[in-house]
Amino acid sequence: MSTACQIVVCGSIVPDPLQTLEPVAAPTGPALKNEMMLPAVLDPWAGHALYEAANLAKNQPGSKVWLVSLGPKAKLQQVMMTVAQKVPFELVALDGSASGFTDATETAAALADAIAAIPGLDKSRLLVFGGWESASRGAGATMQIVGERLGIIDQFQGVDQLTVNADGSLEIMERIEGGRHQVSKCLGAPALLGWATGNLPEPKNNPQVGMVNMRTVMPALQRAKPTKLAGEGLSFTSVALPKQLRETQIVKDKSPDDIAKEIVEWIKK
Amino acid sequence: METILVLAHTENDGSLAKSAREALHAAATLHKSLAGSKFVVGLIGENVQAAANSIAACPATKYFGVTGADFSQLRYATDTAAAEAICKAAQATIVVAPATSRWARVLPGVAQRLGGRADTHVTGVAAADGKISINRWYYRQRMECVSMRTQRPWFVGIDPGSQTACDCGAGAAAVEMVTVNLGDATKRTTVIGIREPKADAQTIRPDAQLMFVTGAGWTKKQADGQPHLPEAEKLILDFLKKSRASLGSSKSLVDLGGEGQAVLPFLSHMNQIGQTGATPRHAKGLSTCCHGEEPHTVGWRFIGERRAVNLDPNCGWARGKADVLYVADAFKVMAKVNELMAVQT
Numbered sequence: 075m076s077t078a079c080q081i082v083v084c085g086s087i088v089p090d091p092l093q094t095l096e097p098v099a100a101p102t103g104p105a106l107k108n109e110m111m112l113p114a115v116l117d118p119w120a121g122h123a124l125y126e127a128a129n130l131a132k133n134q135p136g137s138k139v140w141l142v143s144l145g146p147k148a149k150l151q152q153v154m155m156t157v158a159q160k161v162p163f164e165l166v167a168l169d170g171s172a173s174g175f176t177d178a179t180e181t182a183a184a185l186a187d188a189i190a191a192i193p194g195l196d197k198s199r200l201l202v203f204g205g206w207e208s209a210s211r212g213a214g215a216t217m218q219i220v221g222e223r224l225g226i227i228d229q230f231q232g233v234d235q236l237t238v239n240a241d242g243s244l245e246i247m248e249r250i251e252g253g254r255h256q257v258s259k260c261l262g263a264p265a266l267l268g269w270a271t272g273n274l275p276e277p278k279n280n281p282q283v284g285m286v287n288m289r290t291v292m293p294a295l296q297r298a299k300p301t302k303l304a305g306e307g308l309s310f311t312s313v314a315l316p317k318q319l320r321e322t323q324i325v326k327d328k329s330p331d332d333i334a335k336e337i338v339e340w341i342k343k
Numbered sequence: 344m345e346t347i348l349v350l351a352h353t354e355n356d357g358s359l360a361k362s363a364r365e366a367l368h369a370a371a372t373l374h375k376s377l378a379g380s381k382f383v384v385g386l387i388g389e390n391v392q393a394a395a396n397s398i399a400a401c402p403a404t405k406y407f408g409v410t411g412a413d414f415s416q417l418r419y420a421t422d423t424a425a426a427e428a429i430c431k432a433a434q435a436t437i438v439v440a441p442a443t444s445r446w447a448r449v450l451p452g453v454a455q456r457l458g459g460r461a462d463t464h465v466t467g468v469a470a471a472d473g474k475i476s477i478n479r480w481y482y483r484q485r486m487e488c489v490s491m492r493t494q495r496p497w498f499v500g501i502d503p504g505s506q507t508a509c510d511c512g513a514g515a516a517a518v519e520m521v522t523v524n525l526g527d528a529t530k531r532t533t534v535i536g537i538r539e540p541k542a543d544a545q546t547i548r549p550d551a552q553l554m555f556v557t558g559a560g561w562t563k564k565q566a567d568g569q570p571h572l573p574e575a576e577k578l579i580l581d582f583l584k585k586s587r588a589s590l591g592s593s594k595s596l597v598d599l600g601g602e603g604q605a606v607l608p609f610l611s612h613m614n615q616i617g618q619t620g621a622t623p624r625h626a627k628g629l630s631t632c633c634h635g636e637e638p639h640t641v642g643w644r645f646i647g648e649r650r651a652v653n654l655d656p657n658c659g660w661a662r663g664k665a666d667v668l669y670v671a672d673a674f675k676v677m678a679k680v681n682e683l684m685a686v687q688t
Contacts, residue, residue: 089482091618097486104488118619174481175488178451179460209483209618213463215451218419222455228532229419231448234612247538250444253547253613254539256417261531271612275598307460307493311476315486316644319663324656326670333652333669334679337629338687340650341553341586 077242078136079263080196081127083163084185084204084220085120086172087145087153089113091209097313103305104175104313114149114172116157119205123269125277126236127203128161134238139163142188144181145172147298154291159284160277165294166192170301174210175310180303182219188299189224197224199263206231206268214268221266228260231268345475346381347374348435349403350426352445353388355415359397362441362503369468369506370439371402376470383407385429387422389415392518399514407432408518413525420529422449427456428523435496437475439468442500450498459496466505483618484644503549504624504645546583546590546609553588554625554646555579556616558660559595560632560653561607565674576607578677585684589625591616591642593633616642631673633660652676 096107131137207214232249242262351363409425454461467478628646651661661668
């Protein structure tokens with residue numbers, strides 16, 4: 075039985091985690107100060123999903139990977155210059171906001187419509203991947219809604235491992251509470267997987283992969299459909315950075331014995 | 344008029360977890376501040392009567408249940424069907440549920456089916472002048488927002504550990520059973536087991552009072568010019584054994600393995616805290632050999648009292664973020680801590 079998969083990865087961009095973020099009020103709602111100036115990266119968990127997808131496609135001959143990404147076109151182009159060098163994929167770009175303050179339902183609707191419009195997509199071989207949460211909204215809601223809109227009811231979140239068996243069935247390890255994993259078996263595609271970290275390191279840049287990818291990335295960016303996320307029915311009454319700055323007591327001149335004693339007393343208290 | 348539904352699932356033994364009681368408390372408080380609102384409870388599990396009885400003294404006026412062997416499994420297709428059926432039966436407009444891995448997996452999907460909206464990782468729910476608002480964090484715990492929605496039903500997933508658990512007593516609750524017809528398509532997935540480290544090797548303990556955070560410094564060269572990985576491993580594991588603390592780690596430390604460097608073998612990405620990891624809730628936190636700025640320190644955003652041991656007095660992990668920073672060698676300090684704890688236990 076052929077186990078060739080059609081893997082669609084949903085993944086957007088987020089500000090580089092090393093940047094200082096400051097909220098500001100914009101006419102359309104909250105936003106980040108100098109948002110368009112902040113360096114961006116591929117959302118970390120979506121990145122893991124993409125690398126897992128590429129690895130799966132490599133091991134299942136005949137498989138193909140698409141990356142469906144919603145973000146400001148200029149920022150997407152910037153991030154794709156790096157991401158495209160990592161693994162082979164075909165980009166489907168949507169030109170719109172990647173802000174964490176957008177609504178998951180509206181984002182999911184745009185992504186699901188874009189997936190449904192991919193020419194030649196065979197639902198019986200479809201695996202939809204994404205990060206289980208983004209580093210922006212962090213809701214862990216978008217993927218489930220994408221799945222619902224595509225009619226996929228075999229869904230898994232916090233996935234760390236996927237095995238495709240010879241009969242096309244899937245074995246999936248999902249994170250649950252207390253550092254444990256739930257192991258499930260699914261009869262096969264279609265299925266949706268929201269990835270946690272997975273098991274693969276970030277692939278090294280490969281300029282040859284980059285050159286092949288860029289042949290489709292640039293045209294995809296040029297035809298990126300403008301996507302408006304209106305935030306219908308959602309309003310923010312406050313957006314604030316945490317104020318708590320602790321008065322740190324610096325203890326420099328105590329011996330390890332004294333420090334240990336103090337720590338043990340504090341733990342037992 | 345709002346109908347507030349608390350949605351909970353039973354544990355393997357038929358009881359309700361603390362996180363369910365926290366959601367119940369949040370919903371009951373909301374109900375109190377929303378004049379004219381209705382308050383009902385929906386339970387899902389193999390058998391829900393014992394769970395309903397255990398909270399019978401709560402202010403709910405009605406209990407709904409979906410039961411059967413199919414609902415003992417943590418499976419998207421059957422859980423969404425059950426939750427959808429209860430929401431419809433209860434005509435719920437506000438659905439409050441604990442954001443456990445089980446509910447986090449399904450609630451947005453149920454909201455989509457019912458034309459509603461879902462907000463997860465909620466840390467506060469309040470009502471003023473008849474309007475409901477929620478608190479939640481954005482950009483991985485880096486900014487806190489208060490928001491409102493006009494859409495209904497509105498699903499609110501409460502972050503476990505963020506609320507007080509309700510202490511409503513037991514009694515006899517009448518549960519109205521809701522029938523859910525499951526087609527074959529909902530059973531394409533079967534849960535075949537749970538994989539977990541052996542009891543003594545389990546380092547993630549969500550209910551622990553203390554979180555012990557280890558940084559990449561444990562793997563670096565020490566004063567003698569050599570790394571001391573076996574010693575670091577022994578010190579850390581000894582401390583975990585004696586303190587029953589939960590182990591967190593910086594990203595740089597768990598990433599070392601992927602980069603082919605020597606690592607502490609008991610650490611995995613499951614231990615990772617911070618911007619790209621977890622943000623657990625514990626009463627106290629002790630960090631050792633950690634360094635870094637905001638992306639890492641969000642890992643202990645929800646830790647109560649915080650202390651750190653580090654050789655750098657200007658460490659970004661601790662300055663302004665910890666209550667006490669001990670400038671010392673963590674190897675020496677933790678060896679002594681373990682000695683003292685061994686004597687006391």
